[in-house]
Amino acid sequence: MKTIFITIFEGVEARSVLRTSIMETLLADPEVRIVFFTKSKERAKLYEREFSGERLFYEVVPPREPAGLDRLFSRLKFFLLKTPTTDLKRQLRFQEHGRTFQYLVGTLLNTVFARPSIRRIVRFLDAALINDRRYAAYFDRYSPNLVFVIHLFDNPEVHLVREARRRGVPSVCFISSWDKVTSRCILRLLPDKIIVFNELVKKEVMEHSEVKNEDIVVCGLPHYDHYFRGSCADKKVFFEQIGIKTNNKLIVYAPVGRAFSNSDWNFIDLLHRLRDEGKFGNHVEILVRFQPNDFVDASEIKKRPGLRFDYPGTRFSSERGVDWDMSFKDLEHLKNTLCHLSLLICYASSLSIDAAVFNKPVINIDFELRGQEDPLKSPIQYFKTDHYAKALRTGGIRLVRNEIELIEWVNRYLQNPGVDHEGRARLVKEQVGFPDGNSGKRIGEFLLGMMKRA
Secondary structure (H helix, E strand, O other): EEEEEEEEOOOOHHHHHOOOOHHHHHHHOOEEEEEEEEEEHHHHHHHHHHHOOEEEEEEEEOOOOOOHHHHHHHHHHHHHOHHHHHHHHHHHHHHHHOOOHHHHHHHHHHHHOHHHHHHHHHHHHHHHHOOOOOOOHHHHHOOOOOEOOOOOHHHHHHHHHHHHHHOOOOEEEEEEOOOOHHHOOOOOOOEEEEEEOOOOHHHHHHHHHHOHHEEEEEOOHHHHHHHHHOOOOHHHHHHHHHOOOOOEEEEEEOOOOOOOOOOOOHHHHHHHEEEEOOOOOEEEEEEOOOOOOOOOOHHHOOOOOOOOOOOOOOOOOOOOOOEEEEOHHHHHHHHHHHHHOOOEEEEEHHHHHHHHHHHOOOOEEEEOOOOOOOOOOOHHHHHHHHHHHHHOOOOOOOOEEEEHHHHHHHHHHHHHHHHHHHHHHHHHHHHOOOOOHHHHHHHHHHHHHHHHHO
């Protein structure tokens, strides 16, 4: 029996593995068993109810705050990454809080130490000096042949890879996010192999984590597979489910979330006002799709009794963040929404790519509704980040810089949804990696090959 350890500490990890063909592909081999690591009994019980079997095991490893040298290296990982995105974040924090001395020292340290040679030294010391053994008992119990992590930017996954390295067990990391490599931090420890979903992320990993070309595999995004496989629900049936007439056009607005903006409710009101004034033409409906990793202010919804909205996902905490999960039903509803909408409107969001997969026009809002009250909550700042600038350069996302442009482009897209089709095709080609519905299978087969060679 071959054993693989897989982390599902965060929502993005569960979505990438449990709800894709990665797990299906692994379990197709009767000699493979999977041990999942999660951080709470609540999460483990939720997953066990839906995914159970004699070859599936769940272990709860609660998070713990790093201390001593572990804390030092945990903080150093942020100083060792220097990109236009990290520079932007530092500038915004300075605008928000002041603290000139802290800003200057942070900029100096980042400029001096964010170099390949320094990163290599820090990783060597991290591996040599930190002796975190929280996973030792699980290695003794299960004798794994492979470790697979999906969020190596966080400490729980780092220490699992650390134990694997100590015991000579191969490890693989899947980077499923398009922004983490250039906007969050460096990888503290490097696994044996890294899986990415497109060539852009591969180049970023090579540049910022000093990983060799031959140690990176491009496989595509597994949670996009269901977009490319199977058909959407009948439009009439779906529109009846969400309460709108079949001949109406659907505009979906995706809020950026309260952690990143204080403008969402203002923009929701603006869209409804323009719709009610007839600025978007006739027979137009608006659906607001809140994020699965955010919490919605119920009092704001009560102020808008006619608001049509989706609030997908299961949340495990009272704060916005990574403690969320989306069920198969949530994912299927999102697919049908993308399939049948006429236009997506949002700030900077990965949902822009999802809509482009279905060749749906995408408008991003590049103007403020509340002014510069809080630089860190200015939703238009993210257009300057590395990852989003690359998406914008494809021409598949339309930026509007004022209310007049918004009205103009809403009408243009509603009348002719084929406008900017070529740009959307470029966006999908660059960002999605493999639009064939087999990314999960590819990743699963790669992991099986690693286990057989172990």
